[in-house]
Every structure is written in C-alpha cells, then in structure tokens.
Amino acid sequence: MNIKLLILSLSLMSSVSFAQIVANQVDGFEDNTPQGWTIGSPTLADILITTPADGGPDGAGDGYFSYTTTGSSNGGGSKCIIYTRNAQWSGDFSGQGVVAVKMDIRATSGDINLRIGLADQDSNSFPVTQMVTTNPIVITAGSGWQEVTVPIQPSDFTVLPGGSGLTPSQVLSSVVEMRILSNPNASWIGESGLRVMDLNDITASTTLSTNEIVSTDEFSISPNPATSKLNVYLPQNSKNASISVYDVLGKKVYSKSIDALTSTSVDVSNWNSGVYIIRISSDNTTQTKRFVKQ
Ligand SMILES: [Ca+2]
Structure with missing residues (x-):
C-alpha cells in the first residue's frame, strides 16, 4: 500500500461515526444478537451471553438477552456487569431528552442490585469520569420479568473516585460507555457470585413515568x-x-x-x-x- 492510499484509508476510518443515542430507542433483541452488549472478554461473551428467540415478557417470538456469570469470585465473566462502548448508548443523552432507562429485567439466580453506569471519554477514547446510579433497584431472584424505570438525571448519580472530575451533567452530554450492573454498593464493577441477568426492551426513555401504557383502556x-x-x-x-x-x-x-x-x-x-x-x-x-x- 502506498502512502497516499494509507492516508486515504486512515482518514476514511477516522470519519466513520459511531452509532449515537436517539430518544426512545429500544434494544429488543428480536434479531438474536446481543446488539453490542458485551463483557470484558469477547471469547467468554460468546459463551456466557445468549439471545434466546423466545421467552421474553411477551412469550413466543419475544427474543431477549441473557448473561450468566461464571459464579467464580474472580476472573473473566465473574462479575455481574455488561456494557456497550462507542455504540448506540453513547453520545448526548441530555440533548436527546433521555431522562430514564427503562427495561424488562429478570433475575433467575441471585438477586440483582440494578444500577446504570455511564462514563465519558478522553481524547484516546478511554472512559475517564465514571458514575453510577446511587440507588440500586433490587430485582429478587425468581420474581419473573419485571418492568423497571431507572432515572438517569444528574441528581441520580454518584461520581466514582479517580476520574477527571466532570459533573454528572457533563457526562450525560458526552457518554462513551454505558453499563448495566449489579452491585449493592455504588461501584463501576459488578458483584461476583452466580447470577443470571435477563434483559429485554432496554429503552432510552424521555419520561420518568412508569405507567405510560396504563389507561382506562387497560385490561x-x-x-x-x-x-x-x-x-x-x-x-x-x-x-x-x-x-x-x-x-x-x-x-x-x-x-x-x-x-x-x-x-x-x-x-x-x-x-x-x-x-x-x-x-x-x-x-x-x-x-x-x-x-x-x-
Ligand atoms: Ca424482545
């Protein structure tokens, strides 16, 4: 490859833009892929993450995402945390008016202390300021599919130590990485121990209401x-x-x-x-x- 071609291909690469968050987007897992959600090791992700075609909250034909930790106290796949980076859960959350993440979640082994983590990036695309929602939402093992709303406005977050000192508002307008994790404590890492975390319809909600669909027309x-x-x-x-x-x-x-x-x-x-x-x-x-x- 000559230099001109090299420069051309590099400039094309740098112009590739990542998917960015769009208000009311939904990861429904109907395509039987993890839709960019992963864990640290791609090899382990292939084993520990599955996307069943049926069995989501709507039953037949409702695909969902399932992550089973190894149950070990250490090592790849031992922590209950998944993430996407530079993907559909990056970008300007506030600009899109996103104030909550809604999802269907099910814990089938071990309670889940649900938190959302968000991080911004430095010039090398490494997450620097990291924050997680302050109050966990406890999903009890064996309670079936639950529809939950996790508020993600600035006051909902605890900024974790060691970052570059951005405020939650600043992070919310320049997100690089989003995490869904289980930990009773405010942490960037998930807790260890055997857990099965099933997810469906992860939604970038512009409303905090948990009862959008409820009306007098409900059965x-x-x-x-x-x-x-x-x-x-x-x-x-x-x-x-x-x-x-x-x-x-x-x-x-x-x-x-x-x-x-x-x-x-x-x-x-x-x-x-x-x-x-x-x-x-x-x-x-x-x-x-x-x-x-x-
Ligand atoms: Ca689904």
Whole structure:
C-alpha cells in the first residue's frame, strides 16, 4: 500500500461515526444478537451471553438477552456487569431528552442490585469520569420479568473516585460507555457470585413515568397469583378481542376468542405452577400482563 492510499484509508476510518443515542430507542433483541452488549472478554461473551428467540415478557417470538456469570469470585465473566462502548448508548443523552432507562429485567439466580453506569471519554477514547446510579433497584431472584424505570438525571448519580472530575451533567452530554450492573454498593464493577441477568426492551426513555401504557383502556386480571380461576376484565370498546397465554418458555398454553364480552375467566387449576404471560389482542390494542399460577 502506498502512502497516499494509507492516508486515504486512515482518514476514511477516522470519519466513520459511531452509532449515537436517539430518544426512545429500544434494544429488543428480536434479531438474536446481543446488539453490542458485551463483557470484558469477547471469547467468554460468546459463551456466557445468549439471545434466546423466545421467552421474553411477551412469550413466543419475544427474543431477549441473557448473561450468566461464571459464579467464580474472580476472573473473566465473574462479575455481574455488561456494557456497550462507542455504540448506540453513547453520545448526548441530555440533548436527546433521555431522562430514564427503562427495561424488562429478570433475575433467575441471585438477586440483582440494578444500577446504570455511564462514563465519558478522553481524547484516546478511554472512559475517564465514571458514575453510577446511587440507588440500586433490587430485582429478587425468581420474581419473573419485571418492568423497571431507572432515572438517569444528574441528581441520580454518584461520581466514582479517580476520574477527571466532570459533573454528572457533563457526562450525560458526552457518554462513551454505558453499563448495566449489579452491585449493592455504588461501584463501576459488578458483584461476583452466580447470577443470571435477563434483559429485554432496554429503552432510552424521555419520561420518568412508569405507567405510560396504563389507561382506562387497560385490561385487568385477578387474583394474581391464581390457583384455580383467573378472571380477566377487558377494556371497554374491545372489538374482536382474543386471549392468549404463554408459559415462560414462550409456548402458547391457552387461547380463546372473547368478542362481545366484558369479562371472562380461565380455568388454570390443572396448569403447572409458575409464571405465565397473558396477552389480550383486539382491533385497538395488544396488551400483556404476567401472572403466577400457584
Ligand atoms: Ca424482545
């Protein structure tokens, strides 16, 4: 390669821009890739990170991200933390109006003390000022998929020692790396011990509301947990509605057309104990809820 070509290719490389955060973007894991989320060792990431095609909160066809730590106290893959760098979770969070990260999360082995970490970069693209959300959100092992909202406004963060001294506001406008981690203490590193962290629909939210979707048009279920009968109350004006129920593996275990009714019940007495997803589809809307069969 001659010098001119070398210079040309270098200048082309430097002009390649990374993906940047966009308001309301969603990592849904429907493409069965980790969408840039990784751990320190790419080799271990290939083993410890999986992206099942089914079994997310919406059941069949809802792919999700799953990271299982090694359970060791030290070494690659031992810490409960994943990150993206110079990818879709970098850039100007404040400029995009992003005030929270919403996600579906499930802990199937060990409680998760959920925190979001953000870092800016120096001129060599190394993260320098690092900060994590001050208050962990505890996801109890075995509690099934939970929809959580992690506020990420400046006052929500603790800046970790050793950085370049930027304020949370400054970091939020020039993010290089984002982390999702479990640690009872404010730390840039995840805690060790065996954990399985499942994630879905990681969303750059411009609202702090946890009830965006809740309205008078929402369906409801009771009792939850259910032992013999699950009552389903439909939204008003439901047309051509149907109920589908999926188990945690995404297998459809029940379906029924419920047109022209306002409530119905499902006999669950012979179902296996566990978590199920119930989906109501109608001309107007599709909604899902989780319930437990005891
Ligand atoms: Ca998904």
